[in-house]
Amino acid sequence: MHTKTLTELSAMLQAGEVSSVALTEHFLDRIEQYDQDLNSFITVTREEALEAARAADERIQAGNAGPLTGVPIAHKDIFCTDGVRTSCGSRMLDNFIAPYDATVVEQFKQAGAVVLGKTNMDEFAMGSSNETSFYGPVKNPWDRDRVPGGSSGGSAASVAARLAPAATGTDTGGSIRQPAALCGITGLKPTYGRVSRWGMIAFASSLDQGGPMAQSAEDCALMLEVMSGFDEKDSTSVNEAVPDYRTQLSQGLQGLKIGLPKEYFSEGLGPEVEAVVRAAIEEYKKLGAEIIEISLPNTHLAVPAYYVVAPAECSSNLSRFDGVRYGYRCDDPKDLQDLYERSRGEGFGEEVKRRIMIGAYALSAGYYDAYYLKAQKVRHLISDDFRKAFEEVDVIMGPTAPSTAFKLGEKADDPVTMYLSDIYTIAVNLAGLPGMSVPAGFSEGMPVGLQIIGNYFEEARLLNVAHQYQQVTDWHRQIPEAFKGQS
Numbered sequence: 001m002h003t004k005t006l007t008e009l010s011a012m013l014q015a016g017e018v019s020s021v022a023l024t025e026h027f028l029d030r031i032e033q034y035d036q037d038l039n040s041f042i043t044v045t046r047e048e049a050l051e052a053a054r055a056a057d058e059r060i061q062a063g064n065a066g067p068l069t070g071v072p073i074a075h076k077d078i079f080c081t082d083g084v085r086t087s088c089g090s091r092m093l094d095n096f097i098a099p100y101d102a103t104v105v106e107q108f109k110q111a112g113a114v115v116l117g118k119t120n121m122d123e124f125a126m127g128s129s130n131e132t133s134f135y136g137p138v139k140n141p142w143d144r145d146r147v148p149g150g151s152s153g154g155s156a157a158s159v160a161a162r163l164a165p166a167a168t169g170t171d172t173g174g175s176i177r178q179p180a181a182l183c184g185i186t187g188l189k190p191t192y193g194r195v196s197r198w199g200m201i202a203f204a205s206s207l208d209q210g211g212p213m214a215q216s217a218e219d220c221a222l223m224l225e226v227m228s229g230f231d232e233k234d235s236t237s238v239n240e241a242v243p244d245y246r247t248q249l250s251q252g253l254q255g256l257k258i259g260l261p262k263e264y265f266s267e268g269l270g271p272e273v274e275a276v277v278r279a280a281i282e283e284y285k286k287l288g289a290e291i292i293e294i295s296l297p298n299t300h301l302a303v304p305a306y307y308v309v310a311p312a313e314c315s316s317n318l319s320r321f322d323g324v325r326y327g328y329r330c331d332d333p334k335d336l337q338d339l340y341e342r343s344r345g346e347g348f349g350e351e352v353k354r355r356i357m358i359g360a361y362a363l364s365a366g367y368y369d370a371y372y373l374k375a376q377k378v379r380h381l382i383s384d385d386f387r388k389a390f391e392e393v394d395v396i397m398g399p400t401a402p403s404t405a406f407k408l409g410e411k412a413d414d415p416v417t418m419y420l421s422d423i424y425t426i427a428v429n430l431a432g433l434p435g436m437s438v439p440a441g442f443s444e445g446m447p448v449g450l451q452i453i454g455n456y457f458e459e460a461r462l463l464n465v466a467h468q469y470q471q472v473t474d475w476h477r478q479i480p481e482a483f484k485g486q487s
């Protein structure tokens with residue numbers, strides 16, 4: 001059963017070929033069997049899942065089920081889940097039981113999906129390797145000495161190992177696309193404002209966006225239909241109708257204009273990754289697409305601008321964790337100052353503290369203009385690059401990440417090298433555009449992702465472009481040997 005896509009499982013449930021309880025038990029058993037080693041889940045909600053599965057079976061029998069009714073999924077542990085620990089990968093929230101559901105969680109609940117548990121992640125979504133998690137690193141199912149990418153590494157690894165058919169993720173600078181690429185799954189970061197951020201623990205509010213992580217574009221389309229839409233509880237949610245993503249998947253690609261930014265194929269890109277991405281583009285030519293070389297001249301400024309804007313916003317967002325209201329509190333504080341200092345000092349990990357300090361510095365009087373304001377101007381230039389490009393092309397393609405998954409520990413002590421893992425994904429967040437990563441092949445046994453970037457609210461087109469490629473390739477159906485098991 002675990003070799004099936006979300007879409008196939010949905011059809012099996014509707015046809016009565018399998019019950020949601022049986023399906024849920026199958027995935028819970030796989031988690032029990034494999035996750036001790038993989039560490040892709042922080043919390044497994046066995047009882048709640050089985051209860052939801054029983055309710056889903058009744059709903060299917062009563063004839064009022066939707067396509068996601070009874071299908072098991074997992075949520076990144078950044079989404080608040082009523083009555084269930086929501087840790088955000090941090091010691092700070094290790095004891096935090098959310099008193100409400102995030103809008104995204106609520107949407108899946110309404111649809112009747114079954115939640116298997118909460119997936120591991122970099123602490124407060126800061127990282128590209130999952131190594132900053134308080135709960136320890138996640139391993140890449142394709143090679144357990146390597147990282148799964150981050151920050152949604154638990155979601156990516158659990159789907160790649162088929163411990164869950166699909167999962168939610170969030171992407172502030174690449175956290176859906178980069179782990180999707182490194183684990184060989186399909187992930188989509190929607191346009192900023194498409195998916196509600198309410199109840200999604202904030203990292204950098206002007207960049208954060210939730211999205212689906214699954215085996216195929218078709219599965220992502222199914223999930224996005226449920227996740228998208230206006231939410232009055234999120235002031236940046238956009239009131240734009242949700243298209244029927246699935247019906248648009250089958251359109252042909254004849255005449256599609258694909259832009260290849262020369263800056264995405266230059267120094268820093270691993271030759272093996274480049275070869276795989278170029279082969280994927282050849283495949284698109286066969287499907288009738290036209291390839292146009294373009295330039296995004298400010299690409300080199302994306303990482304530096306991001307590492308001012310994101311820490312600035314995080315330093316402000318994370319000020320709420322003070323040891324008073326909720327979360328971690330130090331033992332025996334001598335006074336209020338000591339309570340603040342030790343609760344934050346002991347509750348946050350190294351990377352989070354580094355970001356808070358960089359952000360507080362960049363926002364301080366005297367440095368605000370030199371750093372924060374400058375970064376905001378650069379952000380504008382980057383958006384403009386894309387605006388001009390989309391006057392000429394329909395979608396932009398390139399690599400998702402410069403290399404395949406690196407070894408655990410390899411970059412952990414070198415933050416700047418780690419930050420460069422997101423060199424091709426970050427600009428998309430700064431501009432607020434939608435982007436996808438699609439499995440495009442392997443290099444020395446490790447998956448490579450093709451990135452597809454679209455214009456604002458063109459998720460339907462991205463999914464269509466990815467789906468057509470998945471009709472003629474089977475990279476997205478590959479399962480790591482150690483996790484094939486008996487289906």
Ligand code: GLN
Nearest residue numbers: 125126127172173174175
């Ligand atoms: N790796 C980037 C960072 O560490 C992006 C993380 C994300 O998208 N949440 O900030």
